[in-house]
Amino acid sequence: MVFQNNPKAIKRYAPFFKPLAAPTAKIDDDPVVCIKLNEQWLPFVIGAIECLRWDDLYKGTPEEIYFAAQEAARLFLVISLGNIDCPGDAMPKLRQNPSDPCQLQVSYDDGFSWELAFDYSLCLASETTINVTVNMAEIMHTEITNNMAIYEGDITNVYPGWEYGDADDEYRDDALCWAIRQWVDLVCELAIKILHDDLNEEKGFLDQVADTLETVAIMVGLMVTWEFFPIWAAYAAIAFSLASEATEIYAELVEVDPSVFEDDEAKEDVACAIYLEMKGETPHFPTWRDALLDPGLTGNAATIARISWVWQQSEESFVQFMKFVGDMIAISKNGTGLGCPCEGDWIHTWLFTEASGSEPHTTYANGAPQWAPDRGGYFDLNDGGWCSTEEDLGATGHDRVNLLIYLPARTITRVSVEAIYHEGFVPVSKMGETSFADYVVSGTEKNLMHNSFAFQEEGQKGWHWNGIKEMCTRIRVMWRCSWSAAEPPVYGDGDVKVYKIVVEGKGVCPF
16 A cells, blocks of 8 residues: 555544445546535545555455555545645646746646746756646556565665665765755654644645655755656655655644754754664665664754654655665765765865965965965965955955855865955945855855954954755855945955865865
8 A cells, every 4th residue: 555554543443344345436437526625624534534545444356445445545645635626627737837947836727827836946857747637646656556566675676776785885875874864854844844834724745745845956956967857756656655644743743843853963863863773784674664763862853853753664655765865876976975974074174375284184275276266366375375356246346355166066064264354445334245255056056154344353354154064066255355336446455365264074075
């Protein structure tokens, strides 16, 4: 079956005392009826239909019983997708926004009008319209059913690359660590959504999981790049396999503060607890299922571990997820350092005022520094490292240093920049403008931290960011000491000299 539930627990609530004759018609065969249902009753109806998905409810030939149980599963999924307009039986349609391919739109009037369903942080595939029909639900169900038939207790039957025992094991560990962190992020984002939303107003659990797919946007982007992008049904298969434990999750979350699931350190602790149980060997469901049985975690990490543990009891979700993320092994092997915060890290320092040295993981400025200017700054070893230049940027002008460095994808945990700073011309009305900022590119450029002119101090100064930014491929450091909107710009004798940058991260040092 699609969902991992305990039949004995369900039978206590079954309203049928004797087997019923197995229906022989599909749920959408003519003649059909159209029923209007208040949204508040939807969760109750979905729960009541659960008992129809067990084959021992029916009597008839084995083929008739199997057919009835499969049709009941389709009925369960269709009602979960929900909100079919009456009359006319118009099914919801999904498509990418033609003017913004990073947005998914939904139509409830057969394509006459469209509204936003959710955004991806990275653009995905080409413009496509998907009809979420009874047949599509059957395809999603078949995705799980076929995988489980092939699986037979061995994940390598579904994804051979997970077989440990050769020179690629280090890449499997790298991919496994990364994948488990995505799993915990998915669990936490979904928990937050459940806590914040009134579930009685939701069309179904698939909507909840669809919104949380933003948490794996980096993974999706990489799969597009490496041509590993899976069919849409793979998303839904994960969603449907998770849906089986929804009721128990709701009970666990009754008195939990949503901020618990925003604790990055606690999430890392939970992910590492799972990873350290599973690393070094082919993933097996019993290990996955019991990895958080007694993890020894406290506080927020203990709460996150409990929620994750509930969802890890589903063998279907284990199979779907491990198949879905398996291609990351090849990505790791092809040089993308995914970074595992559970073991090992690196620190690399650039000393722009020194010409030589022998300290490991340190770059000494020898006239050819690894960082490069981007409309701001020039390198001068004798003058103190990276020095600001006057830059006319069109509407505004600045004295600034703007540096870029590219790196193989890594998890970045710290960026530190130190400089000698002297402020030039900055109008009082513009003292709130940014003087210093750190950025990383992880799919899209993201601001790590910034500081305004109003809080910038003269003399030797340093700014430091600590956190976790995964799959970073570029770092940008911008430090400016003047601001002007005049034509031509007014440059006010300010200067900044960056003499030291430190970057820390996980995995193998890329420099």
